[in-house]
Each structure stands twice: as C-alpha cells, then as structure tokens.
Amino acid sequence: MATNKTSKRKAAPTVAILMGSTNDWDVMQHGAKQLKDFGVSYEARALSAHRTPELLAEFVNECIDGGTKCFIAGAGGAAHLAGVIAALTTLPVLAVPIPSKHLGGLDSLLSMVQMPKGIPVATFAIGDAGSANAGLFAVAMLAMTDQKLATKLQAFRAKQVEAVKAAKLPDLP
Ligand code: RP5
Numbered sequence: 001m002a003t004n005k006t007s008k009r010k011a012a013p014t015v016a017i018l019m020g021s022t023n024d025w026d027v028m029q030h031g032a033k034q035l036k037d038f039g040v041s042y043e044a045r046a047l048s049a050h051r052t053p054e055l056l057a058e059f060v061n062e063c064i065d066g067g068t069k070c071f072i073a074g075a076g077g078a079a080h081l082a083g084v085i086a087a088l089t090t091l092p093v094l095a096v097p098i099p100s101k102h103l104g105g106l107d108s109l110l111s112m113v114q115m116p117k118g119i120p121v122a123t124f125a126i127g128d129a130g131s132a133n134a135g136l137f138a139v140a141m142l143a144m145t146d147q148k149l150a151t152k153l154q155a156f157r158a159k160q161v162e163a164v165k166a167a168k169l170p171d172l173p
Contacts, residue, residue, distance in 0.1 A: 011041075011066060012043075012062060012063050012065070012066020012067050012068045013041045013042045013043035013063070013068055014040050014041045014042065014067075014068065014069050014142065015035055015040055015041070015042040015068065015069065015070055015071070015072060015135075015138050015142075016042070016043055016045070016059070016060070016063045016068050016070075016071050016072070017031060017032055017035075017042055017043065017044040017045070017071075017072045017073075017074075018044075018045055018046075018047055018056070018059075018060075018071060018072070018073045018074070018081060018085065019044070019045075019046050019047075019073070019074040019075065019081075019098070020046070020047075020048045020049065020051075020074070020075035020076065020079070020081050020098070021046055021048065021075075021076070022046045024046070024074045024075065024076065024098045025044070025046070027074060027096065027098050027099070027127055027128055027131050028044065028072075028074045028096065028098075028131055029044075029131075030128045030129075030131040030132040030135070031072050031074075031096065031131040031132055031133075031134045031135030031138075032044055032135065033132070033135070034132055034135030034136050034138075034139065035135050035138065035139065038139045038149060038152055038153070038156075039149075039152075040138065040139060040142060040149070045059060047059055048075075048081070049075070049080050049081040049083075049084040049085075050080070053084070056081075056084065056085070057088055060085055060088045060089060061088065064088075064089050064091065068091065069091065069092075069138075069141070069142060070091055070092040070093070070094060070138050070141060071085050071089070071091060071092070071093045071094070072093075072094045072095075072096060072131075072134045072135065072138060073085050073093055073094070073095050073096065073121070074095075074096035074097075074098050074131060075095075075096075075097075075098055075108060075111075075112075076097070076098030076099065076100040076105065076107075076108045077100050077107055077108060077111075078107065078111055079095075079097060079098070079107070079108040079111040079112055080111060081095075082094075082095035082112050082115075082121040082123075083111075083112070083115050083119065083121060085121075086115070086119045086120065086121050087119055092122065092141065093120075093121045093122070094121070094122050094124060094134040094137055094138060095112040095113075095121040095122065095123045095124065095134075096124050096130045096131045096134050097109040097111075097112055097113075097123065097124075097125075097126045097127070097130060098126075098127070099126055099127050104126070105126035105127060106126075108126065109123065109126050122137070124137070136153075136156075139152075139153055140153060
C-alpha cells in the first residue's frame with residue numbers, strides 16, 4: 001500500500017519504504033513489488049529529510065515502536081534521507097540512489113555510499129535495479145528467521161537459473 005497520509009496507522013509495516021519525493025515512486029515501486037510478491041507487509045511514504053524532517057522522524061519512530069524490521073530509503077541529489085533515518089534507528093537502512101536530472105544519480109549514490117564511519121547505510125545500485133534489489137535484500141534478511149520466506153526465496157533464485165538455462169542466442173542472419 002502506497003500512502004502519503006499523516007494520520008496514525010493501524011499497524012507498523014514489516015518494511016517501511018521512504019522516499020524524498022512522490023517523483024521517486026517510479027523507481028521505488030520496484031522494491032515494493034518484490035515485497036508484495038513475497039507477501040511481506042510494507043508501507044511506502046514520501047517524506048523528505050529536508051522538507052519534512054519532523055514528520056519523517058515521527059513516522060520512523062512509529063515504525064520502530066511498532067516492530068518494523070528495516071527501512072528502505074530512496075532519494076535523489078544531495079540524498080541524505082537514508083543517513084537521517086539511520087541516525088534515528090539501529091535497524092538496518094537500505095539506501096536506493098534515485099537517478100537525478102543533472103548527474104544521473106551519481107550524486108545520489110555518493111551521498112549514500114559515503115556515509116561517515118559509525119552510522120552505516122547499505123547502498124544499492126542507482127535506479128530500478130537497486131530498488132528491486134533492496135526489496136530482495138530485505139526479504140533475504142527476513143528469511144533468516146522465516147523458513148517459509150527462505151523457501152520462497154530459493155524458488156525465486158531457481159527460477160532465474162531455469163531462465164538462463166532455457167535462454168537461446170539468436171542465429172546469425
Ligand atoms: C529529493 O530531491 C527527492 O528524493 C528527489 O529525488 C529529488 C527531487 O525532488 P522533486 O523536486 O522531484 O520533488 O529530495
């Protein structure tokens with residue numbers, strides 16, 4: 001479920017997906033889709049570290065209190081969202097660099113991957129692949145204590161093996 005409401009939620013999601021702008025959803029939906037496919041509960045919110053810092057902290061604290069297991073944070077440009085979330089919690093924060101208008105997301109990537117020592121964020125690839133992999137990584141973390149999820153993840157990997165085996169290169173004309 002993707003929402004941008006400020007009202008209190010009924011239950012904290014297992015995974016909270018945050019992004020700096022609603023414009024980031026095109027990329028962030030790929031991680032959400034992985035969570036949905038694996039049956040992991042998530043909530044996606046557009047809350048900015050610099051535009052709405054209080055709302056961000058409020059939401060993060062609600063998630064922590066409610067039992068959320070990890071955060072996925074996507075942002076573009078001077079992308080400090082993941083770092084700010086990591087400053088508020090010891091839960092794992094998975095960072096997705098959003099492609100930016102002028103620097104193609106290199107600015108976002110460096111902002112995330114160059115976190116100073118002591119407050120880590122796990123940074124993924126720029127864009128759709130990074131978003132999907134952040135979702136899959138969250139699944140992998142949850143699968144460590146959830147055998148059903150671990151079995152699903154193994155099946156997901158096995159499917160990729162079968163796809164590679166079945167793939168054929170085109171004949172020369
Ligand atoms: C960041 O600034 C957002 O994460 C977004 O990627 C970028 C641009 O925001 P918009 O101007 O598209 O809202 O905060």
